[in-house]
Amino acid sequence: MEILRFIATRAALGVLTLIAVSLLLYLGTQLLPGDVASALLGQSATPEALAVLRAKLGLNVPAWLRYLHWLWGVLHGNLGTSLTSGTPIASALMPRLANTLFLAGYAAIIAVPLAVGLGILAAIREGGILDRVSTMLSLATISFPEFFVSYILIVVFASQLGWLPSLATVYDGMGFWDRVDATTLPALTLVLVVVAHMLRMTRTSTLAVMSAPYVETAFLKGLSRSQVVLGHALPNALGPIIAVVALNLAYLVVGVVVVEVVFVYPGVGQLMVDAVSKRDLPTVQACGLVFAIAFIGLNTLADILAALANPRLRGRRGR
């Protein structure tokens, strides 16, 4: 009962956050200079053409009313139509969302086990060679900007060695392995960028509980260091590890615009950037909503999992 109520509360809070985010997004896009009509016509806009296009796109309706219309549509599963292409947003968004999730999933499958595994190993052999090397390398990769890591990978693996393509263009009807081949370089870039954070967190939170009295007891029982870490320290350190993994998974979905641009990957980020520059408000809103759902959803999930992993948390947060 307790846990169900906890989940319900978290979910309700998530929905509220989503509505707040959509409102902020809307206000933010309203602050952008110019509107879709002037962005569409660009340098070649005449006042007459602007007026015609504004009327056609319904931009003469007050902003708050347009927001309510939009919200009403979304609640009924209708994301609206794009102001620039006139086609339903869902049809442009969904394939791209699938692409984004594919790339995020590919990166996560490599990054999460790698980071958590290395983090635990580093904690077991604190101060050892593996600990120091992994710390140094992961800090180095996180310190470089993503586009720099991307270009280095392109130069080495695409231009010099010719092993992997530098263009990650994927399309409908592409075979699974072709898709994997095309997205390997961007996925590797993302792995290098997110591994450090998770690795450090796993190592630190495991080591943090190593000073607790029950760990000392475990050592006194005669258990080896790896038994203590895996059997006693790790379960208690799981909460923060889950949180940081969720945060990084969310980043893999929402924060990859730069990588998409460098590798020309048709994901949601690129769609959103195009939409912002064209002031295609409904598309920006839809992309923002998708990102917000991914972010809030993963964080809510992390909260719930962390609570399940630690009954004490569940009791305190539920009320």
Next chain:
Amino acid sequence: MWKPNRGTDRPAAGLDRRQFLSAAALAGAAAGLSTVSLIGEARAATEPTQGGHLRLGMSGGSTTDSLNPTTYLQWVPVNLGYQIMNGLTEIDANNKVTPELLTSWEAKPGAADWVFDIRRDITFSNGKTLDADDIIYSINLHRGKSLSPAAPELAPITDVKKLSANQIQITMSSGNADLPFILSDYHILVVPNGFTDWNNPIGTAGYVLEHYEAGVRCIVKKTRPYWKTGCANVDSIETLTINDVSARTAALLSGQVDAINRLDARTVDLLKRRSKFHVIQSAAGQHGVFVMNCTDAPYNDNNVRLALKYGIDRKQIVETVLKGYGHIGNDQPIPVTNEFYDASLPQHAYDPDKAKFYLQKAGQTNLKVELSVSDVAFTGATDAAVLFQQAAAGAGISLSIKQQPADGYWDNVWMKAPFCASYWGGRPTADQMLTIAYKSDAPWNDTFWKVPDFDKLLLAARVELDQSKRKEMYGQMQAMISSTGGALIPMFIDYLEAGSNKVHGMKPNAYFDFMGQRIGEKVWLS
């Protein structure tokens, strides 16, 4: 090292293929390369081979693109449009207007009444035979209340009448000797009468749409023999949108695409050292402008405008910002590639003494001006402004640079700030360029330069059918703009593109890159 087509003494048209090859061979030799591959290419270049899959990597596309020709604002959809559809007329490599779907034309004196013959015995990809109704429908898509960017150009057309199945008459409210040029506009592509399914355009060109995802990828296939001889040589074309210049270059280097447009001038020389690729440079009409509002102090005084024109080091800007891939501007917008370009016009050069002289004449010994820039105006605009600032300081002008956000620049800065960076792409005719930005009542007269004598001359030249008289008139107009206008034009910017040595037949074009965006039907693969 040999540097191609710089300065104003180059021939009036783009390099032809032979000139280019010898130039490329020279460049190759200078870079310490064997010229064997280039000679081999020259031999292969004579006879187009058929077949193969051409992959183009292009900048200038986005997810908001559509294949509807009335919406073309970027280059990728234009290129795709020409793969599938034909235009009415075509501008050739020598900058002359040649037939495409309109085969011949004749104007009555005054250039307001025109009769055009339509190409016979060719069909659309859906089997329909091309006739006058298709042409009239396709022209009318850009007339009246149309949102097409070509609509203002066609506004003087009052009637398009069918004379027979293969002949139309166009009547204009005021004459225009350049009508065949205007009809080459890349928006005016021909579809069957009544056609509206823009997700799958039907045309008369060499290829049929197979798959299109806006801003990502387009595939077209050849399904039948093409009516244009020597064209549509490859079996299929894949056009990828790659807006990031580094990604585009990497794709070419790693062999994922065969040709790319818009090279980074700063890395072209590195690319030229690789023997597997060739670089095409096109002198073009696109130019960067520092726009002064002639109605706003201090720019309302022509002496101030002249002082600024003499206070900028154009040569340095072309050398530094464009790495030499461009040529010096002379404060008038007609490029050297245009037949009406007046080479006798004295060149404005960096001359601090002259600048000081004009400042004194204006009574502005301590001139302080603010220049608004953003790289969205033209690539390198900010760098050019910084160089301008240094040079101007030498002439006693204190120029401060105001960096503006790229986003919303055309809305909030251009035509609002009294002194700002801007650009114009090339226009096929002198009349179009002058009408769009220099005529007193032009909506985009961004310098607010209003001279009734100029307007009169412009209208007179437009209807003049005697070419030598026209050349004289356009020469006068260039002189007027250069010496009294508000546009400070430091440079014309060349187009740079590259192909792998598998691609043959790539040539420079005087107006738009990728051979006037018709590269798909022109090149062939070995």
